[in-house]
Amino acid sequence: MHDPLPSLPGYSLRRAANATAAELSARLGEIGLRQVDASVLILIGENPDTTASALGRQLDIQRANMVPLLKKLEDAEWIDRNPLDGKSQGLVLTPQGQDTRDAALAIIETFENELLERIPPQHRAHLLPALDALWR
């Protein structure tokens, strides 16, 4: 079948993102995580006592949708909530949460390295700056 779509960078961007996301999701799924879960665990680890709203802003996730997401992490005993004042609650990793984050980081780093290895060396260093220009 004749298909002109793959010659379009925007289209290839979508296809590449879907394909790679499916792979990473499968691997993270083995430790009970989705990509968003891993992102949130990593961000909380880097920013102890950050709030749900701040996380949502950083990850472009609506406040309302953070609720079931954080509930899952809390039910798994990966995060704890500390009241910061009468309104906000700071989020921190539990010890098990740190372990899970470390496992996620290991999976992600392996995955990222494999991604880079797939790219012909002369293009490799250009991917990240090109992508950054598209969304940052």
Next chain:
Amino acid sequence: MHDPLPSLPGYSLRRAANATAAELSARLGEIGLRQVDASVLILIGENPDTTASALGRQLDIQRANMVPLLKKLEDAEWIDRNPLDGKSQGLVLTPQGQDTRDAALAIIETFENELLERIPPQHRAHLLPALDALWR
């Protein structure tokens, strides 16, 4: 907030794809199309009398999910179905379908050019080959 995620190509790939997809979707939405709809119209235009199954294989869409998709295009009178034999049906663009496809192509080409312009010139030519290596 400290955020190590954007330094990961895989993460930036997902974010860039989401951001650009949202933009393109908004523009295509103005003529009543989603990205998939546009893709299908373009592919049918390039491959008259192709079948729903073949389209699904090319675009990685399940056969079952092609049904409502094609029904929408047919209800809009953008495509017609020709029985090829007792089982398969060839898909073709109606004249209005060709107009809609042309409009979609114009939007997409404008969009793709804008994407490329956002990328610093020294990285520009590397994006497509790098992406292709990730999913093809």
Next chain:
DNA sequence: AGCGATTGTTATTGCTCATAGCAATCCTTA
């Protein structure tokens, strides 16, 4: 002290995708 902004939350909706199953038809091959 007052008031707009923010936080966390509930509830709801639409959309997309995956799965399973089915009847009809095909195409290969024995």
Next chain:
DNA sequence: TAAGGATTGCTATGAGCAATAACAATCGCT
């Protein structure tokens, strides 16, 4: 040529995800 596996189009259904609206409680600026 008859049989059997593969293919096609389709229905029905369910899970998952994101967007929206609304709300009470609280914060923080003026």
